[in-house]
Amino acid sequence: MDWLGLKARLLAMGNARLTGEGAEPYISASTAGPGAGSGGSIFFSTGRGRVRLALGEESPVEVEHRGGGRAVLRNGGLIVEGVLEPVALHCPRQAYITVTSGCIYRCRYCEVPEVAAGRKTVEQIEEMVAAIADRIDAISLTSGVLASVEEEEEYVTAVVRRLSRFGIPIGVSIFPREGTADRLYNLGVAEVKFNVEAATGDLFASMCPGLDWEMVWQELRRSVDLFGRGHVFSNLIIGLGEDDREVEECIGALCETGVIPVIRPLNPAGELSSYARPNADRLLRIYGIHARLLRKAGLDPGMSLTMCPACTGCDLVPGRDGPL
Numbered sequence: 001m002d003w004l005g006l007k008a009r010l011l012a013m014g015n016a017r018l019t020g021e022g023a024e025p026y027i028s029a030s031t032a033g034p035g036a037g038s039g040g041s042i043f044f045s046t047g048r049g050r051v052r053l054a055l056g057e058e059s060p061v062e063v064e065h066r067g068g069g070r071a072v073l074r075n076g077g078l079i080v081e082g083v084l085e086p087v088a089l090h091c092p093r094q095a096y097i098t099v100t101s102g103c104i105y106r107c108r109y110c111e112v113p114e115v116a117a118g119r120k121t122v123e124q125i126e127e128m129v130a131a132i133a134d135r136i137d138a139i140s141l142t143s144g145v146l147a148s149v150e151e152e153e154e155y156v157t158a159v160v161r162r163l164s165r166f167g168i169p170i171g172v173s174i175f176p177r178e179g180t181a182d183r184l185y186n187l188g189v190a191e192v193k194f195n196v197e198a199a200t201g202d203l204f205a206s207m208c209p210g211l212d213w214e215m216v217w218q219e220l221r222r223s224v225d226l227f228g229r230g231h232v233f234s235n236l237i238i239g240l241g242e243d244d245r246e247v248e249e250c251i252g253a254l255c256e257t258g259v260i261p262v263i264r265p266l267n268p269a270g271e272l273s274s275y276a277r278p279n280a281d282r283l284l285r286i287y288g289i290h291a292r293l294l295r296k297a298g299l300d301p302g303m304s305l306t307m308c309p310a311c312t313g314c315d316l317v318p319g320r321d322g323p324l
């Protein structure tokens with residue numbers, strides 16, 4: 001099976017049973033990304049790409065760790081040799097840090113509000129990065145919202161100021177307000193990710209009560225002026241109830257703006273635990289749309305430095321998992 005087909009199938013299933021030798025250094029327990037707050041995940045890689053799989057005892061996918069990171073993935077007669085990648089912080093080769101866990105907002109698909117609220121101090125974060133600085137290519141920061149969007153941005157910018165001494169590209173993904181793009185750019189941040197989350201404004205309003213979709217678009221447009229085309233990203237979740245035409249329109253609008261869409265399959269959680277994950281056929285169909293519209297806009301996720309387009313664990317990424 002080709003890598004793209006295999007990864008689509010694995011993302012549609014979403015998890016794996018880990019067997020074999022002990023695999024502690026290869027297990028990520030995160031408070032960010034799909035599976036936040038769950039029992040951890042692994043990054044299985046072949047020479048063709050990387051996929052993140054949440055750990056689940058009942059999964060039809062088995063990953064057997066044979067020691068030293070060597071691993072074999074088995075699913076329905078399929079056997080694929082690969083490796084488990086060591087996790088730096090949250091994902092391989094990056095310090096991807098959730099500054100504030102927990103959130104005052106209640107986006108319906110998100111598990112973060114269920115995670116106990118907590119905030120790392122600037123000193124803690126600096127120590128975490130210092131401990132692995134020789135093993136990473138990027139620092140990525142994300143955050144829930146502890147008190148308000150304004151206060152969160154101020155806190156995250158204090159973290160950025162402290163981390164700039166490492167000289168490693170920093171990506172930031174927070175909920176933006178008026179002027180967030182300018183402030184992050186002036187601090188020397190390399191890339192930003194502001195998430196449109198849903199394919200339409202109506203769907204966003206029903207999924208993310210109290211948050212402003214137009215503000216996300218405004219700051220995305222401004223970010224492209226500042227950070228440059230291809231260094232601004234936006235998550236678009238697939239499986240919230242949108243159809244493929246709406247997905248295509250949203251991907252098209254992001255690409256025309258110069259923003260790289262991160263096409264994220266829904267992890268049914270939170271209030272949406274009864275929803276279905278998108279199946280592999282739909283993920284591959286949308287991959288085709290995504291690749292075509294990126295190509296048309298002259299955008300290449302393969303050039304990104306930080307955050308999800310540089311990691312690729314949770315999504316099919318044109319230019320990394322397959323040709324553009």
Ligand code: SF4
Binds near residue numbers: 032312313
């Ligand atoms: S793709 Fe993004 S959310 Fe997923 S593991 Fe990588 S950095 Fe985390």
